[in-house]
Amino acid sequence: MAQLLGPTRAGLLAALTQPASTAQLAARHFLSPATVSYHLGVLHRAGLVARARSGRSVLYRRTPEGSRLARSR
Numbered sequence: 001m002a003q004l005l006g007p008t009r010a011g012l013l014a015a016l017t018q019p020a021s022t023a024q025l026a027a028r029h030f031l032s033p034a035t036v037s038y039h040l041g042v043l044h045r046a047g048l049v050a051r052a053r054s055g056r057s058v059l060y061r062r063t064p065e066g067s068r069l070a071r072s073r
Helices: 007-015 022-029 033-045 064-071
Strands: 049-054 057-062
Touching: 007 022, 007 033, 007 064, 022 033, 022 057, 033 049, 033 057, 057 064
Parallel strands: none
Antiparallel strands: 049 057
């Protein structure tokens, strides 16, 4: 999966076992929120993650396609 997506996107996709915000993922992966946001945007446009607002945060979760890809590692 890392060869297809790149290590950062693959790591973020794998980490989304539960919905998470950009800030939560940034803290877990020692990345800036802007970097995480950029990579999540790419994954979203590819149909691998979905996003939904929860209060003041946006939570990201894997789509069924994203989960299939994450399982195929």
